[in-house]
Amino acid sequence: MTGIRRLAQQLNMSIGTVSRALNGKPDVSAETRRRVLEAAAAAGYVPNQAGRALRKGSTGVVGFMMQTGHEITGEGDVFFMSVFDGVQTVFARHQLDLVALLCSSEEDPDAYLQRVVARGFADALIISATKRQDHRIDFLASRNIPFIALGRSETDAGHPWIDLDFEGMAEVGVSRLIGKGHRRIGIFAPLDDANLGFVLVDAYRKVLARHGIDFDPSLIFRANPNERGGHAIAHAIAAMPEDRRPTGFVLTNEIMSLGFYNGLFEVGLPPGEAIAVIGRDSPQAHFLVPKLTCFRLSLRDLGITLAESLLAIMPAYAEHYPFGTTRKLASLELVEGASDCARI
Amino acid sequence: MTGIRRLAQQLNMSIGTVSRALNGKPDVSAETRRRVLEAAAAAGYVPNQAGRALRKGSTGVVGFMMQTGHEITGEGDVFFMSVFDGVQTVFARHQLDLVALLCSSEEDPDAYLQRVVARGFADALIISATKRQDHRIDFLASRNIPFIALGRSETDAGHPWIDLDFEGMAEVGVSRLIGKGHRRIGIFAPLDDANLGFVLVDAYRKVLARHGIDFDPSLIFRANPNERGGHAIAHAIAAMPEDRRPTGFVLTNEIMSLGFYNGLFEVGLPPGEAIAVIGRDSPQAHFLVPKLTCFRLSLRDLGITLAESLLAIMPAYAEHYPFGTTRKLASLELVEGASDCARI
DNA sequence: TGAAAAATCGTAAACGTTTCTGGAACCCGC
């Protein structure tokens, strides 16, 4: 005897009534509903996911797709954990569960996503690490499944997205350094075609232009967005002729500053002294010496916004989040440290 | 018209036959099977997860349960990402999918697990961050669902587990420092009742005893297992009377060494000079100066072992992994750096 | 008081698979 059927038998009512009582449907008397809920709680009854999903066509699950490769891991991983926590707290209000869909480094992300969707695994999806041109966006839009992207893309399917305000970081970071007298300011960009690279470089060029400073492509430093990448950039800087080196640097990635600091010390260009550095806040960056001047935002809040913006386009939940499709830049606050001083 | 039904209609055969052909069941002619597979591929058909799960009673999903709270996050998160990657590569061989089940910091882990299980979400589970007494273990065992624990526990349900060789780290780390002349050696233990704390302290005492050194409880430093905790320990050390301070320290956690180094510099007890430090390898620790002497293991391999050991107790897959229930300590290799030198 | 309306509940049909059962068609050896 199965879950709801046994419950119905115990209560001496039909399974239909039990189901309606549990799901808060209207045509059930208050007394009956009370008895059902009580018995369900006592029996520890939880509706079977498969049966429910089959019938309703929805699973009550939202998937957050991410790649597990280590070498190319875009943002840090602490990053995701904190964002998750924010997303969860919103979903919990609606009995939605968040699961991380882990695409192994050996599998093609597009194929993985297709499988997940076809299987009917989740009602909605969150994708991250968006590329400049991202097939996943077109695909999800064509299948008509609600999704939100953490990160902009040129691929536009009228979908909602949220991204960090990279323009703002470039603007504030670069002008701050210019204000301190710097003229050669380096900036990081990823090696692959992640969209944030393009956004960053564009914004960077605009700020320079506004200040009447010539753009020098050799001041764009491409590397993997991880500790090793930061380390590599430091060495790349040291390898340049002295008068062509950047005297200041803006690093919009969370975790690279560790390797960057280390590399700078190794090559005798100590941050905050030989080169001014502005980075991103993170639990790890917190302990760098000299203290990192950095951009900070609440990742938990980012997660909350992400979740609410997704719910806003899910028919079943939209009524509670009446703000249509959001496209938003999360702004970051500059926290002053000691790393952005330097003799020029 | 639904997935398999449409396919059957296109092919002009019964859905039963199509299903059998797709699932590699025997009583299908080679020619028919070929046609079915071809048509399925052309149509991009993927069986609906809900229907299949309902009928088969299994989902093809393995859940890795983890908490998303930031403050108490046991091991680092890079840790998990790498382990995941290993787990995935094994599961992929069997069309199993790994999903991370994210228990928010606001939700009770036991309740969360119960919900996941009752819902029939996953065929098997991996749990981590095991407590000394862990209800989850008894619960999963009582529900008869296959699971493996990443981390030992005193709660024993005859279940498989894999853990890091904390005894080995204590043994090798502490005796190495003793060999270098140290007599007062500090060690980290978590604040909560994570089992590894007990294991560590036990092993620590044994090594000391063997070398005839008295155990001093004030040399056990309890803190949160994150950067901040490491930082706190450094300051706690500085606050001790000089002659009672540890001259060497063994830190078995991945990420704490960052805060620890920083704190030590702050209080004027530079690692590798005023105090000898042995830690754990990690992408971040890689860039510490002086170079951290550390314990290293392949997290990807750990993930692979984890996955294989889980499959070994899953009836449907056990035949390929005929090694019963494993209980294994993953050993770590010591990588020499410069941090474990110190004037005593 | 009777009929219409509302409230409450039971029945059964879905949802998309897999798998059990049975029944053609075919082959073999006598």
Added chain:
DNA sequence: GCGGGTTCCAGAAACGTTTACGATTTTTCA
């Protein structure tokens, strides 16, 4: 040419739930 085996496939039942539809009772109102 006939029983006994294979080989292959069609049909239908089952998995656990939700929900459309009616049926029954109760309430309401003229």
